[in-house]
Amino acid sequence: MKLKFKIKSGALQFTVFVAVLIALLLTGLILYAYTFIYMKEQSKGAIENIQFVDMGIYSLLEQKELNTDTIRIDFIKKENQIVKVHLSQWGIFQKGISEARFRKKKFVKSAIIGSLLRANESPTLYLQETHNALTVVGTTSIRGVAFLPIQGVNSGYIAGNSYYGRQLIYGTIKKSSTELPKLGKIQTDAIQYYLKEYKINDPGDYINLFSVSRIVNSFKAKTKGYYAVQPIILENKRISGNIIIKSETAIKIRKSALLNDIILIAPVIEIEDGTIGSFQAIASKKIVLGKKCNLGFPSALVLFQDNKNDSDQNLSVSSDNQILIDSGSTVKGCIAYFQTKEKPDFQTQIVLEKDARVKGQVYCNGNFELRGTVSGCVYTKQFVANQAGSIFMNHVYNATIENETISVVYGGIPLEQEPKSVLKWMY
Secondary structure (H helix, E strand, O other): OHHHHHHHHHHHHHHHHHHHHHHHHHHHHHHHHHHHHHHHHHHHHHHHHHHHHHHHHHHHOOOOOOOOOOEEOOOOOOOOEEEEEEEEEEOOEEEEEEEEEEOOEEEEEEEEEEEEEEOOOOOOEEEOOOOOOEEEEEOOEEEOOEEEOOOOEEEOOEOOEOEOOOOOOEOOEEEOOOOOOOEOHHHHHHHHHHHHOOOOOOHHHEOOOOOOOEEEEOOOOOOEEEEEOOOEEEOOOEEEEOEEEEEOOEEEEOOOOEEEEEEEEOOEEEEOOOOEEEEEEEEOOEEEEOOOOEEEEEEEEEEEEOOOOOOOOOOOOOOOOEEEEOOOOEEEEEEEEEEOOOOOOOOOOEEEOOOOEEEEEEEEEEEEEEOOEEEEEEEEEEEEEEEOOEEEEOEEEOOEEEOOOOOOEEEEOOEOOOOEEEEEEOO
16 A cells, blocks of 8 residues: 555656646746747837937938927837937037937937039039129130029239130030029027027036037037137047037147047137048138148038128228138038128139038139139138239139039038938947
């Protein structure tokens, strides 16, 4: 009897063991299946986050107005998936931020946005209708689509030099209008705000400009900056990111400073010879870019002259109200001059010296003296050539405007009626 009892007890124990083992295996399989499904959903959600955040940025390219706050977009009809976007001004350009969230996973992208330009279709030259023909002299070469006054283009003669080209324009000629394509009102208001009103109100938003040598602020974070009434000299610094530096007097940039993606604001901005970087400089009186500088894309040198209350007899010094790009320098981005009142004067608002180059866009609501090369496009009211002690209006002397050595698609300042494009993905 004892032997039979032991056999039954062992069988029962074995049965219980098998049952527990099966339960554990089933539980493990259930946990594995749940974990697999959960991880698959999380992985899919992460991939969709990347896709949706791109869709958010591209939706901002169609948006006309800026946002005062982050808004949720409703093109995503999926549970636990949220996409929010924000469009704000960033200097002469715009800044777009898109955030996609799936449960606790979040993905954020930021970008600098400007206008979309196509080398083969957009104007290589847009010369405003002032009832004065364009005159080309010397080794001047204009290649691409040219919008000109109804008087067209002629060859000219300066200081013993005639025009040496085979064609006056190497490309299509179209008629221009009495106004340049306009900068959007949002951009105009923003530039005036930067120059006249912008200040840093929260002490927590200040950067330690002079106590540290390297400063970085992500575009996904709140904008930080530095404000001073007195002049600011930037030297031996590496500053990059979502940062604005403003002086009510002047900013001087030494070549020992490496500035990337920031905004500089002052009445006068002077950039030392040999400076390298990528930034926006916004001024109300003067910008000087020294010799052999190299500013990467998307840099911008912007001069805004609020002269609507000035009398026509109030003539300033010739070097004031001017952007000068000195010889040997390269700017990849935009050079822009705006004024609130167009004056019929002979002063030069933008000077691009010999052997200097702009790869991108020049916009001049005034007089542009071109001695170097623009690869991209030029929008200007008039050209001017100061040669042999004389001033030649609407003359281009020994200069080049072409669309052959720039990308097929590139970006510029946001003009009305122009589609928008991502200029640079930020960090």
